[in-house]
Amino acid sequence: MLNGLPRILIVRLSAIGDVVRVLPALHALRSRFPHAQIDWVVEEKSAGVLSGHPALDQVLIFERAKGSALQRIRAFLQLCRLVRDTRYDIVLDFHGILKSGWLVRASRAKERYGFAPPRAQEASWWFTNRRVTLHSQQMNRIDENLELCKALGAKSHDLDVAIAIDDEVLDEVEQHMETVFMGGKRLALLHAPVERPEKQWPLEHFAALADMLLADGRFEVMLTWGPGQLAVAEAVQEKSRRKPALAPETPDLKHFAALAQCASVFLGGDTGPMHIASAVGVPVVAIFGGTDPAKHAPMRPPCETLYAGPANPPNPIPLKQAQEYLSRITPEMAYDACVRIATK
Secondary structure, three states, X not given: OXXXXXXXXXXXXXXXXXXXXXXXXXXXXXXXXXXXXXXXXXXXXXXXXXXXXXXXXXXXXXXXXXXXXXXXXXXXXXXXXXXXHHOOOEEEEOOOOHHHHHHHHHHOOOXXXXXXXXXXXXXXXXXXXXXXXXXXXXXXXXXXXXXXXXXXOOOOOOOOOOOOOOHHHHHHHHHHHHHHOOOOOEEEEEEOOOOOHHHOOOHHHHHHXXXXXXXXXXXXXXXXXXXXXXXXXXXXXXXXXXXXXXXXXXXXXXXXXXXXXXXXXXXXXXXXXXXXXXXXXXXXXXXXXXXXXXHHOOOOOOEEEEEOOOOOOOOOOOXXXXXXXXXXXXHHHHHHHHHHHHOO
């Protein structure tokens, strides 16, 4: 305790979308403990979601060491020492894997909260002493995270969250958009790249959707992309007859969040950018095939989910089945959803 106030650590290392989906839990904790020290340990790739967040006192960044396995182990042990030396009173493991479990153990906190299996994996539950059992394995991840908070008496009143974006970043992005689009039309952001093939809606469908939106007359279309993904966006542009605009390179997640805020609708698969767009209040059309939308769709309205598979699919969904489900979602279905959600 510091002056009678608890030191609290949130452990959710990655991925970007999963970090975003812990933000409602962060807000619930801050509401429950308005004067506590609340820190968060996160991997460098996802840290942009959290830096400058008004509900956090400190962000501990785990920088993955490049090089040998020994160097990576040393970097992780250094992080463990930092967590231990801060002397946290309460630690919450929202990640539930062996690595996060070791960080929980290193903290030596008196109260160590985490999920019970099967939500917790890789024996991470061994390192917690307050375990939360979920009443259903089909809960949305946001609901799961809020259940963990309830163990401390923290409850969420809404799903509004914050991503801190500097005014300079907002101005830079706004000026770029003004130079690209001059007509005052609604902007549709289409995000085609995904990291896993079972989440990939066909690029031909993205191109056909872009053509439909541009032919509609009410929309401008921009193809977004992240590090190493430009070729995917260029492939969609090449397949399109009307050649939608390519998004500029965004140097960090805050620039992407600022870009998303300019849109009237965002369409993409189960990715970090989709969850960022939802977090900053953009209407989202989310396309699912390889993951269960009941667990992974955004909960923050406005949002529409397009999914053509069965309820309660296996985890993981086999690649061939996922691709079949995705192929059933036509560009016409996506166009109708974009128009509905962007023109409400």
